[in-house]
Amino acid sequence: MNHDEHDVPAPKLGTATLVLLALLLLTATTVALAFVALAPALHVAAAMTIAAVKALLVAAFFMHLAREAAATRVVALVSVILLAILMLLVVVDITHLGGG
Amino acid sequence: MIAKPFDLLPAAASTTSGAVDLLIILVFSIIGAVSLGVLVAMVVFAVRYRRRPGHLTGAEHSSGVMWRTELLWCGVTMVVFLGLFLLGALGFGRIEQLPDDGEPLDIGVTAKRWMWSFQHPNGQRELSRLHVPAGRVVRLHLTSEDVIHSFYVPAFRLKQDVVPGWLRTAWFRATAPGTYALACAEYCGSEHARMRADIVVMEAHNYDRWLAQGDVDGPPLAAAGRRLFERLDCGACHESHLRRRAPPLEGLYGRPVALRDGSSVIADDEYLRRSILRPDADVVADYQGDVMPSYAGLVSDEELLLLVAYIRSLAHAEGVSP
């Protein structure tokens, strides 16, 4: 069985370098953005989106998630959704009554 | 108290007990009916379709029947559960909502490891025993000085956890005079089982007489709050007309307060407590001055109760124009 491209679960040198540059650029942007005067909510949203984009880049290319089987992608997705549910309901409870 | 060992519920003694008892009876009868139905069905099937010579394998189930019956009992259970949920939520709303007829009797309740201490508005303190008048709304201001306890009076069907660091309020209106048991329902250490107290409900006139001749050892709550207000020199900002550097407190309690970030909040106990401990949490909208220093660590839970009681007593004073 030759090493056709299909079964090597890692990016080629070219794509890997591009992804690395994108990640470094995004890091610089998020730091720069931090010094721009924005409303706090906007700041948090911007920082978290940039972090999410970086995480997706690493997961899709470096971790080869883009070409993994469906079941693997579902497991990764479900865990993030559960975390979002826990975060959402705890924050809702705190803001409503200062309970959490 | 429980007269006979097999009484399902303790005698109802508060205005909300009746509604809760109805819900309990309703949901128990539904559980009983369904469980009995399941048990009877199993016995009937086991006997009628028992395996015997000539009847060794079960019949096939037609998929049409299967789909219809499965969807049927999904639908039925959903409808019944929705009904139970709504009844439960409505009942809970009534338990949470403080009735607004008449002036509530404010009692400060402090839970400490393994005893309950109560404080009447006139400063009278009681330990492991609380006298309240029948027929009047009693509003409880619950704080804990160590771990989580739970204020549970089975006869009033009332339970509210007392969380250290948070001020919780609960209320009841006793209907019949008598002595009702109060127990701590949240595990709080070795003497948890003995952390009990008595709620003595008396006729209104007996209560007034008891209150009058009771040894009033502590000055009235609001008055004690006033003295603390002065000792901490809160008036320097909140009161002096000339150098007004803080929002006025007169007529504040219970009214909505517009905040700087656009939202508004009711000035209740929790708001007052939070504003004293963390003044920058809810800064009032039209207030430009620098934010008040935090009093966290300087003011104990007991003293917070006194300050809140004093500000509450200002609820009816006409505001001095800022």
Place this chain on the structure above:
Amino acid sequence: MPDDVREPFADSQHQRDAVALGMWAFLGQEVLFFGVLFVFYTSLRVRHPELFAAYGPRLDWRLATIMTATLLVSSFTMALAVRFAFTRARRALLVALAATMALGAAFLAMKLWEYAHHFARGETPFVDLAGNGPGPGPHSFFGLYFVLTGFHALHVLGGLVVLASLWLVAWRTPAARLRATPTMAVGLYWHFVDIVWLFLFPALYLAARLT
């Protein structure tokens, strides 16, 4: 040449898919493991925003940016290492793994230096917990900081240990009989630890600016 196949699997591709699924399920579990810490961060931030305004600037965001870049590059070298493992390029694999370990160690060194710096300035998470604590203060914020970065640093340390053992195995095994699947699994773990830091970095170090 494919890996040698272990007991229940039909062929090496089947085995690789299974290891990938198993590893991703493990990382899904790690997402919630760190998720608890992020919810703790959010709870403290919603309830005591003034702490972040007061003590956020004490964290050195310049050093943190360098640490982020270090981890990103180490992810890059790790991805290459996985590629070299599957294409049996043994020498390149050894170099890539060594680079990843060096960058990881550099990250830890910077982290330890930062901790020492905070301790020297008395910004410690420790507090007298005799039940009458002095209310929220610097120890709450630094408690959050040390717990979040501490658990992350332990995971980086764990990753370094596993990378070292991987390196030793690759060193001792001739290219023909080298198994690639373990490198893939370690690579997935290392990338995940990097992703956690990608969220930690803005949350803690840029927090002061975000209030």
Place this chain on the structure above:
Amino acid sequence: MRSWLTTTDHKRIALLYLGTMTLFFVLGGLIATVIRLELATAASDLVTAETYNRLFTLHGVIMVWFFLIPSIPAFLGNYLLPLMLGAPDLAFPRLNLASWYVFVAGGVLTLSAMIAGGIDTGWTFYTPYSTTFSDSHVVLAVLGVFLAGVSSVFTGLNFIVSTHRLRAPGQTWMRLPLFVWSLYATSLILVLATPVLAMLLLLIAVERGLQIGIFDPGVGGSPLLFQHFFWFYSHPAVYIMILPGMGVVSELIPCFSRSRPFGYGFIAASSLAIAVFGFLVWGHHMFVAGQSYFASVVFSFLSFAVAVPSGVKVFSWLGTMRRGAIWLTTPMIYALGFVGLFTIGGGTGLALAMLAVDVHLHDTYFVVAHFHTIMVGGMLMAYLGGLHFWWPKISGRMYSERWGRIAAYLLFVGFLLTFLPQFVLGTQGLPRRTASYPEEYQFLQSLSSAGATILALGYVLPGVYLLLSLVRGRPAGDNPWGATGLEWHTTSPPPPHNFAVPPLVLVDPYDYPRAPQPTAEALDA
């Protein structure tokens, strides 16, 4: 002996788990009997209040993490999943052995905490009591439970990958036995809920050991945040305990009604629905804890939604029995006991999900009776049913049917006498975890203690006649019950690699109309 301790054969690992868990069950059971003896009288006269608090905490910790959670997945699941999938072994055999060692390490740590003086925080470890005020060995016990959690994550990982990757040729998802479906749903929860507990336990150890304020209100922490995290794990954890039991019952009832399961798709889907919805309902443990009214209403609604799939399962089992050929063997009696008592347990759960009713019943004996009905009445009955059903396959020998039925009926009666009085104690307002109680509850408590002695006797019986069957039991043959699962197509006990030739699955797993007739009847004692 060495071959057993370094085995990677899933069957041997399952038997190692059986042995360890049974020891913990016996220990937890002994503690329970001491608790019931103490509660027979109103005052704390058998043991002091401090000892009583340590007893009920240990009873909780040992039973939840060292018996109930691993029981069916780690024993029956480990033994049967490869057989039911037609595979030689689980996906990661060495990880499976590692999970047993981590489990034993966790057990040793927890036992050393017990010997050193025990813990008195309750199995819920509520803060700030557990982090600041308790003077017992919390950190030791917390690390022990952490390791038990890690072990259950390893088991969950193994099951998920095996179900996805190792199914026999031709075995599509809709041809999987319902036991495999419930194991799959359970392992999803095992993998995705346990990390929250793992981190929480470490945070308790960090706060208590290193004096770093996290949950202590005095330092800006929040006890309610702890409760959110704890119940975010612990409610899915109760589904980890009950789902495998439902899976076993979904195997037993079709086999002993000699007919296909009624609504196979619905039962399988309801397992997944319970696993998914199970993560959304944790707030119903905090209705009176000071949670906001809005959050409580949302959690109450979702708690009713998660009850619908459980209802589907109960009615589908009844549908299976209708017009079947019911054969009342010991496993079937346990299965019917499960269905009956699970209905009562689930129903009382609905009462607790109603907001207004929960205010009165929360943290009382009603809650104690509710979860014991589901755990002892439901889960334990299903476990014993599964143990008897697959005993011939595991040991190759038949147990004494007569003694089996006697023990089953005894356990059923013992259960009712022990826990029905506790429901009434709860509605009368007796708080839980109380070492002593007022006089008027004395009658019902002594009734419950009497029931507990019958239960204790009932559990001893299976231990005796099952062990005896290893020596005196008749050889069981490959398929004594005439069941249709793949595990009945190989010898009992199965050879090291399970199947001489990997089976091909062309038909659905419950073809009872054309299944072989049981041979057990001729062997009846």
